[in-house]
Amino acid sequence: MTGHEPSTALPRRLLERPDVRAALAAHDFGTVFHVARTEAGISYSMIAAECGIKPERVGTLAKGHGRVTTFEKVVRIADALRIPGRLVGLSRRPWETTPEEDAMPERREFLKASAAASLAVGLPDLARPSSRGRVGRDLPEKLRQRTARLRRLDDVLGGGDTYRTYLGEYQSTRSLLRSRSYTEETGRGLLSVLAEQAQQAGWAAFDGGRHAEARGLYEASQKAAADAGDDALAGNALAFLAYQGLRGDRQDRQDAVQTAARSCATAGPDAVPRVRALLYERLAWAHAVAGQGDETERALGAARDALAEADGTPQPDWAAWVxxxxxxxxxxxxxxxxxxxxxxxxxxxxxxxxxxxxxxxxxxxxxxxxxxxxxxxxxxxxxxxxxxxxxxxxxxxxxxxxxxxxxxxxxxxxxxxxxxxxxxxxxxxxx
Missing domain, CATH: 1.25.40 (Serine Threonine Protein Phosphatase 5, Tetratricopeptide repeat)
Structure with missing residues (x-):
């Protein structure tokens, strides 16, 4: 790190501590603020001034009440406290001047910290779901938030590193669905999360060369999404299957084109803009691999039109990167x-x-x-x-x-x- 260091820059010794890394990976900035004050002597008022947060809000967060949820605020905090981007799921910040020439140890450390943090933010222990008790209606949303947080690992890690973590999340939710009681609405929410987790695990399997496992997970995702009535996720599962099918022979590629077209139809014209853009992108790729130039151009045009409709309304996290x-x-x-x-x-x-x-x-x-x-x-x-x-x-x-x-x-x-x-x-x- 070079240039002007803000007065709120966290010492390297704190950034290297496992508990601090786990808090950063979970975006638990209240814990980070508390550590900054008690162990680095950085006052809450200094943090507030540098991060653009009201002093009373900093104190509230440090007491464990509330969370930082906006991307812009995460970026502001990372820059003010000089937190390397990789520790909070961001790309390398402009003030980080040391290239990641050998990033593997850091990536693996980030994986461990993030995976540990995901189980330490007040969520149920899904690895051993209880066979008793009724699932609360807020659990699907909590699980969806955790799934979104873990998805950030894919920005910096390959499927060989993330597959077991993602698969474990999927298996835990599947076990919970089988062993607990819940309302019909909550059940649909859990099935939707399960479909999302299966896609995440399937993508990691595909990226790590586990193609049979990937196909099985994509197929399981499609079924769960259909059962949940989540057309967008069902369409995305088909798009993943099409993408994988393009690895085969000519007939496989033709089948993949049809599957990609079906993914767009399944999500439907009422899907949010980034979902439609994502599915049309993958349809364009299927046409291109099949050597169909005119169809490729039409699909790319449809993706551009869909993306132009994005107006800041909420999009599912799994499509937000488009x-x-x-x-x-x-x-x-x-x-x-x-x-x-x-x-x-x-x-x-x-x-x-x-x-x-x-x-x-x-x-x-x-x-x-x-x-x-x-x-x-x-x-x-x-x-x-x-x-x-x-x-x-x-x-x-x-x-x-x-x-x-x-x-x-x-x-x-x-x-x-x-x-x-x-x-x-x-x-x-x-x-």
């Missing part, structure tokens, strides 16, 4: 797949310039499509440079997908290994 940058990246991926580098390169370059390296897995994946398009355009040295960046980012990430995506790019580069830039990146890949 924004203009993500749509640009998907567009570039589609044009790469359709061998149209003149369309792919500009949008990928522009979008990835805004994409934080802290999201190492995703950025490595997206760079692989950029490298692919540069190769198709005959820009070999540029392709080698981009591939090198992707290799650097993917190092230490517990995900199969960057390596899978980069393998064909590297095979194409072998044809040009006489070029020094290519020889360098091929040696980097071997090491």
């Amino acid at each position: 924004d203009e940058t993500e749509l640009q990246i998907m567009s570039g991926r589609c044009w790469t797949e359709l061998n149209r580098p003149l369309r792919a390169v500009p949008v990928l370059e522009a979008a990835l310039a805004r994409y934080d390296d802290a999201h190492a897995r995703d950025k490595a994946l997206y760079l692989s499509w950029l490298a692919d398009s540069y190769l198709t355009a005959g820009e070999i040295e540029q392709a080698a440079s981009v591939t090198g960046r992707a290799l650097d980012l993917s190092r230490g990430v517990a995900s199969e997908r960057p390596r899978e995506r980069l393998a064909p790019v590297l095979r194409r580069l072998v044809e040009h290994q006489a070029l020094p830039a290519v020889a360098t990146v091929l040696e980097q890949a071997r090491s």
